[in-house]
Amino acid sequence: MSAPELGKDLVGLEYLSAEQILLILDTAEPFKEVSERPIKKVPALRGKTIVNLFFEASTRTRISFEFAEKRLSADTVNVATSGSSVSKGETLVDTARNLEAMRIDMVVIRHPASGAADFLGQRIRSNVINAGDGRHEHPTQGLLDLLTLRDRFGRIAGLKVAICGDVLHSRVARSNIWGLLKLGAEVAICGPATLIPREFAELGVRIFPRIEEAIEWADALNVLRLQLERMSSGFIPSLREYNRVFGVTRERLAKAGREVVILHPGPMNRGVEIDSDVADGPASVILSQVTNGVAIRMAVLYLLAGGAPEWRTAPADDR
């Protein structure tokens, strides 16, 4: 069997096969080690030019991509601009074409509109990597969550993972749902009904109305950030009640009588969706997610730039 390839762009995990996802996870393994070296640099992308095009504020994703690019020896430029391209006066496609005219190789895009990465990928020749488009997907976050789960459990297939909180507005949730389902995990979503798209049940996703039920069922919880503006837009009555009814607390976890692994894509609202003693507790893998984020982004950049899968140390069929 020939090794799978990724295609030109990484837009979302919905559009990847299980083999392609495993290829990225396996490629990330040796890259983890690069970040542990005293000299954290390999020459894999030397001479490649990458633009980080951020239409939305981001700290950790942008820095994570930038470290990944620098550790692969790529030349990078950051373009940060707030608001959508329309309000800026120049269209997204014009922005991209201008960048391409400068002969860049890759664009990492973060944009408030769902579909923006897809739109860009269809219109320019450079590789496009989605760093979060509206509420659609955030594929590298989904991949780093998968890698972190695999590190912890040694497998993805058969795991029970509950995604908790504002699934409706979450691109992290969508990437996780697709990635987990494709690799054979069982997936549940849990949160206030105003923030849970019931349609996901059609994909085989379980829906828990109460956080207690999700905790009782799950091997791992992926706790989503609650955007504070959801209260003013009427989806929830108050943050206080949210924490009381849906907060992931030590008391609720204790009732499970076993360890439930805790993920969070950050940034956290401590005391709202998650309590500090849970976030900082022994079952939390939140900082491992951040560490794995760099390795995953290195793997994605490397593979899209045409890097050979032989880089892998462990063949996929070992899993």
Place this chain on the structure above:
Amino acid sequence: MSELLIRGGRVIDPSRGTDGVADLYIKDGRIEAVGRNIALDPGVEVVDAAGKVVAPGLIDIHVHFREPGFEHAETIATGAMSAAAGGFTAVCAMPNTDPVTDSQATVGFVLRQSIRAGKARVYPIGAVSLGQKGEQLTEFGEMVQAGAVAVSDDGKPVATSHLMRTALEYARTFNIPVADHCEDMSLATGGVMHEGLIAARLGLKGIPSAAEEIMVARDIILAELTGGHVHLCHMSTRGSVELIRWAKSKGLKVTAEATPHHFTLTHERCLGYDTNAKMNPPLREAADREAIRQGLRDGTIDCIASDHAPHHYDTKEREFDDAPNGIVGLETALGLALRELVEPGLLSLPDLIARMSTVPARIFHLPGGTLAIGAPADVVVFDATRRWAVRRDDLHSKSTNSPFLGETLVGQADLTIVGGRVVFNRSDRPVS
């Protein structure tokens, strides 16, 4: 005035229930005779229609021609040409222009531009409220005097129950329908496609079917309260069809239209974020599409209207959230209706012509929709079986925002005659 004999076509006239091979003789802008072996004046121009259908010209009671205000997308002249090329002899233009068609002066402007263009007839629809702001009623009487055939705030719903009630009561005086775009804005605001699994997957904000159905229910209840004529625009959900069926069973004065895209496409067309699949109301689910088809079959939905909504290329070439709603439809309506409704046996050819000509003429009280002797000679000759590909360069509209580009449709207008004058003849123009 010139005379014309259309010879040997299948002449279908739903207004008189006739269907058979015959000649149609047009003289002085009117239907002079229908039959065989008609005595002709010498030197009459003869058109051979053997193998083709000869019918009353198609009538589209819901189009947007963008003039005044948005002439870069469409003008009344280019829209009227697009209509003629699609087999339409008359259309009704919605008032959401800039300025809004909300006075006798602006109604008169639309009519003047229509006459100047000299293609399909363009009947103005006046706004229900001044500036379509949902507050103060417009002068229905003066607008009707100036040529308006209906009132509507289309693009938006008639804002409040009180305004809708007042409009329905006041419109009775002038015997015009109040055409409503049914959308509960508090449920729909921010939505860009149908609320369902596809929207959930794409991460796009959905518009629930309930947003339409709540307003359909409101309008039906107000039709009962007032005795006025409600016309429900572009129906898209199975729930709406059920509500209309119920209203009609009670004998209420409620009529409804559906668009070719709602009886052809579903929300899955939005996968890939194609902005030519973005419209309002949005493309719905397969069960909704089926209900619309059944509604057209049994007459719950009275007629087909295109909701022709031209948009400039640049405005559709952007992120899905930011793109405007709507597609051009005049030149694909007949080909879609024949492919989707007649070919599968859902509607007979005479029934289709009724839903695209005779019935819309009747519910909006327009001339046309008939081949009766003495009627204005608004006639279409079309090939009901020709397969043709929709190509951007062949469209006459100023805009080409269509999800059907590249598709093969069935049936195409060859000759469109308005008031006895040929306004479109396919054989006149070189095929590109």
